Amino acid sequence: MRLSRSRGVLAGCAAVALCALAACAQYTPTPRSGDLGAVPPTVTIEPVGSPAAPGVAAADTGTQETRWGPLSETDRDLIKKVRLAGLWEMPMAQDAVQRASRGKVREVSRKIAAQHHALDEQVRDLAAKLDVKLPVKPTDEQQGWMSDISGRSGSAYDVTYVKWLRLAHGKIFTLIGTVRGTTQNTLVRRFSEQANAAVLNHQRLLESTGLTTPESFPAPPA
Template sequence: MAHHSSTAPLTTAGGLAALCLLTACAGYTPTPLPDTAALDAAVTPQPTSTLAPPEGDTGTVQTKWGPLSELDRDLVRKVRLASLWEMPMAQDAIQRADAARVRQISQEIAAQHHTLDRQVRDVAAKLRITLPVKPTEQQQAWMTDISGRSGPAYDATYVKWLRLAHGQIFGVIGTVRGTTQNTLVRRFSEQANAAVLNHQRLLESTGLTTPESFPTPPS
């Protein structure tokens, strides 16, 4: 994979911006989308109101890529939320991380999140999904915890929270990939899965994924 550099430093939590997820594993090719022109010809025209999400952006609606469920929208929004905090933190780590390896993997993570944010916004625009514009309270707490440290403690805390966050979204990706009837969301879930797995590997390559950085196993 080509290495991309991203040098914009993290300024304020309010400046949280993009996330971009490349299809990150070598040799990975996502499921191709069907020819939309053929789809347009095959799909029976419907009133505009049936293609737009209902009030509150909930429920299953029909699109030319197939039914769009609430779970489908949930994945798109969660990927967007990931970008809103992981992208600026990766940019920050490029400047502030103590270890050269942490700075190096942060360049890759930031570049891939930047690409994914374009992808997620494209999918959301096509499917008329309302996206969040700021991280959750938990994500903001992780950002504060990382930013408040320095030296090796900064590196360890950064790797811990990013790795935990990536692990949390795996279940959602797997469920959507296995259940969605929407071809656009299915392809996006494959891209997200490849990127999340690659980011996990990058984080683990730092040697900082100690037992303390793993969540407590369920009893």
């Protein structure tokens, strides 16, 4: 009797042990936060192009064939420079909405910031389709303009802000015209028209502030 009872106890223990082993075999440890491979929420990944689209060769020199027509170095230059414009003009316009002393400058800046946001979305989309690597920070010259504006206050802030933004918009006009007249890429041609309309509108907005004095104009070419 005792032997039979002992055998029953041993059999029960063995069954419990087998169930525990089976549960352990199916258990997957919860990964630690460091193993997830997720980007911390404070880190922003800046899109600077995409994998090459069909028919697009990833290169920054020479003319490349794309499904929308040849993409020249000048075409890529325009895409990058429009992106560069947005990298400094958009945050400065947003800053002017808060800091400008004149109501007209704040009103104009609000419109410029919104339009630059839309133009930046267009240039990102275009760069992704054509596999153009976009810059992720303003040039040294543009950072100098930003510092000059930010270091002023009151009326001096308004005048300096309008001067540098208007000068920057004027600098890109020549490139836009060149690309519009020479590009064989249908996407770039349409974008050059959109960029031209935006730049011209921003020039008019800045001039409507009444702060574009002769001193704020660049010297005419010889």
